[in-house]
Amino acid sequence: MGNERKKHPSPSFLSQHCAGLQNSANSGSPAGINSEVSEKSQSLINSFYSEFGISLDGYSRLQQAVYWADPDRSITNVSMSTSPAHTTFIIENLKESYQTGEELFVTVHANDFDNKSKSYGGDFFQAKLFWSKTKASVFGEVVDLLNGSYSVRFLLPWVGEAQVAVRLIHSSEAVQVLKRHRDTDSDRVYFHGYYEGPGPNKTRLSEAVMCNVKWDKNGLEHMGTGDCCCEYKDPRTEETWRCQRPKSMPCSALVYHSMGGYRNRLTNKEKNIIKIVHSHGNETIDVAEKCHPGLHTPVPAGFYLNDVWTSFVCSTQHFTTQTTTECLKDKHIYMMGDSTIRQWFEFFVKAVPSKINRSALKQMNLHVQYQAGPLLAVDVKNNIDLHWRAHGVPLRSQKSAVANLHYISNEIDGLAGGPHMVIMFNMGPHFTTYPLDFYTHRVLRIRKAILALLQRAPDTTVIIKTVNTVGTKLCRKLDLEDIFGSDWYSLQLDRILRWAFQDVGVYILDVWQMTACHYSEENIHPGPVIIKNEIDILLSFICPVYI
Structure with missing residues (x-):
């Protein structure tokens, strides 16, 4: 493997992550x-x-x-939390070279700011093996040993050099802050509801109020009780959206929805920033199984080499413009979720251009707010129709018609399914500020709808896109702390999504590893290289036999 580092390398720092430290562990942290x-x-x-x-x-x-481990002591000072400057790792049983397919193990030892060894786990590390010159990378599996040490396993899938990167995203103390705010401070992201109706002398009345999810003990109760609010309970999902009661109009006059804003309630101690660690290390596996629903996602799920993802899940293909069109021919495709799955919609619209004697996917102008949809593109000659719509409230969007915000489970209940229908969905970043049981109920309702769909139309193709890693670009852009969208939050949601659908017989497209291990800076909206690789897997699921 040609490693140029010593066995006990000194850590250097790749970047910073927006994260908080708790002034006392477990104080007010919810179960x-x-x-x-x-x-x-x-x-x-x-x-x-x-x-x-x-x-x-x-x-x-x-x-x-x-499950995530908690600190076993009260944190009375920031210096007691994990320090990236004093945290080190070693490559176990380092050799001069390795064979492809071998495994490399790294042990991380966490120390606090006083350089004292930590005796408990709960730190959130991410790891990858990469080599920028060949645009190669693979995800590393981190195991918490619950004693202040962590084991990281890497598969060595390519020939050549490689570099090990281990990043401290959040200390165990910072995770406690994230837990507490997630379960008790959900209105740190709030929304606006717009009420409109006829006024005197043919005028038009308009009023904007604050809205949010109604969920027991989620930090929203100070909106008021009794007759404070208008409540909108969906009869099928039984979820309730609540808005402050407008002063001059009835509850039935709610017409539009939008993002409201952010409230940052972190204390000064919680706002301390944590840094990350990096070191150096180094070196394919053929997958012959045809893609089919219900496949297990291994760790790693695949690797990049020359910016092309090779999957360890099943035998994927790399699609051209022509084979993409042929794969989608006679397909009715429904995408539901957030802007990260909308990137797939946008890719297809751009990737299937008009050519001589061929039709193309052409997007229709439905005169809707783009961030909420619905969006529609059609290719009449090849009988392709492509739909995207947002997953419903809570949705951080610009002003959008409430009537266009549909719950995913309700949409699925309204589809007949069949061999020409492909349904795909995701849910992630818009749910990071809510308690896990709220997200779990939402996911389970979708699971129930999918099971009913597959019972009436078992030949329907159903694809679930997992949660993207977010990285730091979004929180820097919005000048926000990770308390609004940490990767730790996203990881918890990702685990719930996988748990709910592990036995349902659907395709699960793992983008968590694909976005976490790429050499480029993590971004909630990955660049074209990552999206193209995601689309190749997606099309391999839809058309598992090469055209």
């Missing part, structure tokens, strides 16, 4: 969904079983999926 089976947990279990058929064992697997 949330990770708690022992309390009265609230038992109520959740009963609800999951009666509504969604989730057993006690299934609920236990969910708890295991989102």
Whole structure:
């Protein structure tokens, strides 16, 4: 592997992440969904079983999926938290060279700012093996040993040199801050509802008020009680959207929705920034299995080489403009979710251009707010119609018609399915500020809708896009702390999504690893290279036999 570093390298720092430190561990930190089976947990279990058929064992697997270790001491000073400057790692049993397919193990030792070894886990590390010259990278699996040390496993899938990067995203103390704000401070992101109606002398009345999800004990109760608000309960999902009652109009006059703003309630200590660690290390596996629903996603799920992703999940293909059109021919494609799956819609519109004697995907102007949709593109000659729409509230968007904001489960209930229909969805960044049980209920309702769809039309193709890593670019752009969109939040949502659909018989397209390990700076909206590789996998799911 030609490693040029010593076995005990001194860490250097790649970048900074927006993160907070807690002034005292566990003070006010909620048990949330990770708690022992309390009265609230038992109520959740009963609800999951009666509504969604989730057993006690299934609920236990969910708890295991989102479990995260807590500090075992009170944190009275910032210096007691994990220090990237004093945290080191070593490459175990370092050799001069390796064979492709071998594994490389790295051990990380976390120390605090006083350079004292930490005795408990809970730090959030991300790791990758990469080499920029060949545009190669692969995701590393981090295992918390719960004693202040962490084991990282890398598969060595390409021939050549490689570099190890281990990044401290959040200390275990910062994770406690994220937990507390997620479960008790959900209105740190708020929304506006716009009421409109006829006024005197043919005038038009308009009033904007604050709105948010109604969910028990999620930090929204100070909006008021009693007759404070207008509540909009969806009869099928049974979720409730709540807005402050307008002064001059009835609740039925709600017409538009938009993002409101951000409230940052972090203390000064919580706003301390944590840095990341980096060091150097170094060196394919053929996958013959045809793509089919229900496949397990390994770690790593694949690797980049020359900016092309090779999947370890199943035998994927690389599609040209022509084969993309042929794959999508006679397909009715429904995409639902956020702007990261909208990138797929945009890719197809651009990737299937008009050519002589061929039609093209042409986007229709439906005169809607672009961030909410619905969006539609059609190719009449090849009988392709491509749809995208947002996943419904909560949605951080510009002013959009409320009537266009549909819940994903309701949309799926309204589709007949069949061999010519492809349904894909995702849910992630817009849910990071809410408690896990709220997100879990939303996901389970979609699961219920998917199961019903596959029962009536088992030959429907269903694809779930996992959650992207966010990185730091978005929080820097908005001048925000990670308290609004940390990768740790996204990881928890990603685990719930995988748990809910692991036994349903659908395709799961893992973009978490693809966005986390690429050599480029992480971005909530990945660049064209990553999107093209995601599309190749997507098309391999839709057309598993090469055209």
